[in-house]
Amino acid sequence: MFQLENVVPWGRSFQDYLGMFNLTPEDLKLSILDCAGGPASFNAVMKKQGKTVISCDPIYQFTSEQIQQRINETYPIIIKGLYQNFDQFVWSPITTPEALGEYRLAAMQEFLADFPQGKKEGRYRNFSFPKFPFPDQSFDLAISSHLLFTYSEQFSFSFHLNSILELCRVAKEVRIFPLVENFTSAKSRHLDFILEALTSRNYQVDIQKTDYEFQRGGNELLKVK
Ligand SMILES: C[S@@+](CC[C@H](N)C(=O)[O-])C[C@H]1O[C@@H](n2cnc3c(N)ncnc32)[C@H](O)[C@@H]1O
Structure with a gap:
């Protein structure tokens, strides 16, 4: 069973999403599915711009209050973790864990403010x-950040392959970011096998550079068509 106490909610901003997924103004007109969207503000900001994104995440079974409480509990632990692993991250333009924390909290507050209404609307x-x-090919673009490849130690190769094949079933194009494992600059142990498995199934795979880089070496996305 999925339990909130096992989740470390940490959501990125709309601007971060643009950078992580190389999203162009044209891309933002597509129908978009965000898988493992967590407490990121992408869906909320897109709604304000008149666009509808569907986000999926098991944390959406909980209430805003429960998610807020979990954010409060884990926040100091994350700040401590950033200090302990300081050299693994790029501290520009944000220069301290506290400043980054404030920036992430603002994005998560934007998510929390939108969540009750967005849940009612099925977003x-x-x-x-x-x-x-x-249904098959319901979306133009599926995006997913900081779960697949990030948690390669916790999730098996078959979980990764099945998840990516499922994204390819429901969307015409898939983008996944980053390709490095959590708290390291090392490429995911599953990446090469995933590329091979997708290519052998006639998917077109492409690794693209991103301007966004917070985790050192985390400046690439995988595009699958
Ligand atoms: C670190 S957050 C990433 C949130 C957002 N994508 C971002 O980059 O800011 C990872 C999310 O994955 C979610 N998650 C965990 N297991 C999942 C699963 N099996 N399917 C979908 N999401 C899952 C967690 O609930 C959490 O919100």
């Missing part, structure tokens, strides 16, 4: 990898 759905109950 936040309690669905989890590796299976999503959407």
Whole structure:
């Protein structure tokens, strides 16, 4: 069973999403699915711009209050972790863990303010990898950050492959960021095998550079068509 106490909610901003996924103004006009969207503000900001994104994450089964409480509990632990692993991150333009914390908190507050209404509208759905109950090719673009490849130690190769094949089933194009494992600059142990498995199934795979880099070496995304 999915338990909130096992989650470290840490959501990125709309600007971060643009950078992580190389999203162009044209891309923002597409129908977009954000898998493992967590407490990121991308969906909320897109809504303010008149666009509808569907985000999936098991944390969406909880209330805003429960998610807020979990953010409060884990916040000091994350700041401590950033100090302990300081050299693994790029401290520009944000120069300290506290400043980064404030920036992330602002994004998460924007998510929390939008969450109750977004849940009613079906923009936040309690669905989890590796299976999503959407018809084939329902979306133009599926994006996913900081779960696949990031948690390569916790999730097996088959979980990764099944999850990515599922994203390819529900969307015409898939982008995943970053390709390095959590708290390291090392490429995911699954990456080469995933590229091979996708290529052998006739998917087109492309690794693209991103301007966004916070985790050192985390400046590439995987695009699959
Ligand atoms: C570090 S957050 C990333 C949030 C957001 N994508 C970002 O980059 O800011 C990882 C998210 O993955 C979610 N998660 C964990 N297991 C999942 C699964 N099986 N399917 C979908 N999401 C999952 C967690 O609940 C958490 O919100």
